[in-house]
Amino acid sequence: MVAKVVERQMGVALWRQIADRIRLAISNGDYDATGMVPPETALAAEFGVNRHTVRSALAALAEEGLVRAVQGRGTMIERKDRVSYPISRRTRFSQGLGRQVREIGTELLGHAQVPASGEIATALGVPPGTPLIELSTVSSGDGRPLSTAVSYYPAERFARMAEEYAQLGSVTKAFAAHGLDDYVRVSTEIVARHAEAEELSLLKLSPGAIVMETQSVNADLEGRPVEYSRTRFAADRVKLRIET
Amino acid sequence: MVAKVVERQMGVALWRQIADRIRLAISNGDYDATGMVPPETALAAEFGVNRHTVRSALAALAEEGLVRAVQGRGTMIERKDRVSYPISRRTRFSQGLGRQVREIGTELLGHAQVPASGEIATALGVPPGTPLIELSTVSSGDGRPLSTAVSYYPAERFARMAEEYAQLGSVTKAFAAHGLDDYVRVSTEIVARHAEAEELSLLKLSPGAIVMETQSVNADLEGRPVEYSRTRFAADRVKLRIET
DNA sequence: TAGTGGTCTAGACCACAAG
DNA sequence: TTGTGGTCTAGACCACTAT
Incomplete structure (x- = not known):
């Protein structure tokens, strides 16, 4: 896998960059096979950041209504049409x-x-x-x-x-x-x-x-x-x- | 000052209890003199928790529209009528x-x-x-x-x-x-x-x-x-x- | 310069779901 | 039992505001 590049010290918080990446991956259908976002630990490893940083990104996406985290199960992707x-x-x-x-x-x-x-x-x-x-x-x-x-x-x-x-x-x-x-x-x-x-x-x-x-x-x-x-x-x- | 009691391991997250306390203090008018919530470090000391836990509480209140944090200045109380x-x-x-x-x-x-x-x-x-x-x-x-x-x-x-x-x-x-x-x-x-x-x-x-x-x-x-x-x-x- | 909120890391433990 | 998300601590440094 190609390492995901996140730019540090460039004026945009890491968690924002990661949220953008995950949002893009969802709209690209990268996670359609499972309908779930990868586990927080996996994303943290993928982006080379701490799990808490990934959690900030996922929290932002959950607020947007794009994903929904369920304790013990995982983070599911939500439909977004009204x-x-x-x-x-x-x-x-x-x-x-x-x-x-x-x-x-x-x-x-x-x-x-x-x-x-x-x-x-x-x-x-x-x-x-x-x-x-x-x-x-x-x-x-x-x-x-x-x-x-x-x-x-x-x-x-x-x-x-x-x-x-x-x-x-x-x-x-x-x-x-x-x-x-x-x-x-x-x-x-x-x-x-x-x-x-x-x-x-x-x-x-x-x-x-x-x-x-x-x-x-x-x-x-x-x-x-x-x-x-x-x-x-x-x-x-x-x-x-x-x-x- | 009377130590603020927060119950640990009682099924309600500390940050939720703290958010409730601050919400109550605001509606009681405790902060009316300044129109600001005390600094995060002061609240952390007051409740005997880490600053990050206070930040979770304040983030929740900001989402409710009850307060508004401004970097470098402090956390202001917002009007809530529509x-x-x-x-x-x-x-x-x-x-x-x-x-x-x-x-x-x-x-x-x-x-x-x-x-x-x-x-x-x-x-x-x-x-x-x-x-x-x-x-x-x-x-x-x-x-x-x-x-x-x-x-x-x-x-x-x-x-x-x-x-x-x-x-x-x-x-x-x-x-x-x-x-x-x-x-x-x-x-x-x-x-x-x-x-x-x-x-x-x-x-x-x-x-x-x-x-x-x-x-x-x-x-x-x-x-x-x-x-x-x-x-x-x-x-x-x-x-x-x-x-x- | 001092004080404030914003971000990130590291590590620990808990609660819940699925096998 | 294992893997998942949820919570909390401790410490560091940055960015912005006021003085």
């Missing part, structure tokens, strides 16, 4: 992804009946304390986790929300089962931040990964709010498309 | 920020006339190679950089765009100076990612900081595209509000 998730007056999760993914997966993590807290009560236009159904879900496309959400519905009107969702796998269909055939997106707020521990695990992300969090309200055609949702999208796998 | 930037059919930068900031700053970094490349030509609905005016700008609120943008305008129709913008400090007013009194947002795409080197410097961010990048098209009331923009918002300082 599906486009449309947000419009009629936002529907499954329809929106359409032909971008072959298979859409929805999982109900849990559900509960909870009293409306201040912020959520305001969003839903109900008195604080009103009983709400809370659903926690994870959605994926072709097996890749795309988003996780916590959603709230007025319990009186949508009493069987959890059961219907678990069975039908769709909020739209669960609404229909309660006699609500149409609803519209009223408002959406978007922030981007680093994923928290729970999100890392639910969305299978590396520490330092980014999530886009949307807080949204949907209402029926009379303008009565029917859903408040807090959705976190894996920023490396999803882009949002606003349709105005 | 202004809300509305995106609607009639999106206007200055109006949108309204009363959230006292003073809006716009700076024209540079301008050029360039031929339309494939993607931009498609977005603007012009043949590739059509002359476009390119504007590079940075906008800030109360002195904090909020966003940086590169925008393109058909050169034939908006010949004096750069000069008008430089003088008026507003795209809306520069359009008006060309006889265009109204325009609407046609499409917006949003991705979130880590800031690149140029963005770090323009927006005064720490390495690892997040930007939300929007790609948008505005059109006149006849539907003719008048602007294609690529805007990067500092994610720690801005949230996007979609009005549907």
